[in-house]
Amino acid sequence: MKGYADRKDLPRFIAVFGCLLAAAILLGYVEMLIPIQIPIQGVKLGLANGAVLLMLYLFDAPSAWLLSILRILLSGFLFSSLMTILYSLAGGIFSLLVMTLLKKLRIFGIPGVSMAGAIAHNIGQLAVAALVLRSVESLLFYLPVLLVSGVVTGLVIGVIVRELLPKLTFLNNGGYQL
Amino acid sequence: MKKNDWILAGVVLLAAALLAWMQQGSRQTGSRVLVTVDGQESGAYSLSQEQTVRIEGKNGYCLLQIKNGSASVTEADCPDRLCVRQHAVSKSGETIACLPGRILIRIEGGEDSGYDAVAK
Numbered sequence: 001m002k003g004y005a006d007r008k009d010l011p012r013f014i015a016v017f018g019c020l021l022a023a024a025i026l027l028g029y030v031e032m033l034i035p036i037q038i039p040i041q042g043v044k045l046g047l048a049n050g051a052v053l054l055m056l057y058l059f060d061a062p063s064a065w066l067l068s069i070l071r072i073l074l075s076g077f078l079f080s081s082l083m084t085i086l087y088s089l090a091g092g093i094f095s096l097l098v099m100t101l102l103k104k105l106r107i108f109g110i111p112g113v114s115m116a117g118a119i120a121h122n123i124g125q126l127a128v129a130a131l132v133l134r135s136v137e138s139l140l141f142y143l144p145v146l147l148v149s150g151v152v153t154g155l156v157i158g159v160i161v162r163e164l165l166p167k168l169t170f171l172n173n174g175g176y177q178l
Numbered sequence: 179m180k181k182n183d184w185i186l187a188g189v190v191l192l193a194a195a196l197l198a199w200m201q202q203g204s205r206q207t208g209s210r211v212l213v214t215v216d217g218q219e220s221g222a223y224s225l226s227q228e229q230t231v232r233i234e235g236k237n238g239y240c241l242l243q244i245k246n247g248s249a250s251v252t253e254a255d256c257p258d259r260l261c262v263r264q265h266a267v268s269k270s271g272e273t274i275a276c277l278p279g280r281i282l283i284r285i286e287g288g289e290d291s292g293y294d295a296v297a298k
Contacts, residue, residue: 080257084257108182108186112183112186133275137271138275143197144194144201150190
């Protein structure tokens, strides 16, 4: 986001940001509607993270952070409770911390960054849950499943985003680079 | 996909498998259901005794059903109701958590007072 304000492509940025934010909220909602739910707490597809990933790779980390936090606040107030917002924020912030760092280090491809983000998201939420319940055992019980689900969902979303990115370079005026 | 991506996936899956395996090793058929609310123990029930218990949580309640040697949550007034969707638990260390109500339902193993695994 740094520098966008004094550049000519600010309107483009705002338009893309708005579209991706709307897409992220919608994707999160669609996910809630999927009738087949895995009967384990905390396992979800993380479709909305796809929009955050797109933002991270199309533009930069600060815009991805803004998108993620706005999405959590907006869909939280629209569809769920304050408590859910806190859990989501914990997962979202931890996930973006990891993804921002790993993208900068350039040691992983997009699927790897996405995977690490999904795992970090699950661990972040689990840590908050363990704090709330004041129980480390519950954390250990859920950890293996949440690790595996993070790998699988992160991989799926990451591959989708990697395939989408080259087709979406018009969104950031061709400035996309890996 | 980069090679490192595969390595990351492999390492995490391996860690998960190892963790699950370690937990599985120490897991036996449970005998008691331990309920804590907000970190405070609120009740303990025998797994061999069929019953339905109403647990008052922080901001709501849930119904704990003990049947056929396993415990499940059949009803809750939280918005997401994840605890109701979860499978029944019966092995020691297995957990059902109800986050909004800060309720933790945990199976404990070991010797049950009086009853045996026979009841199963």
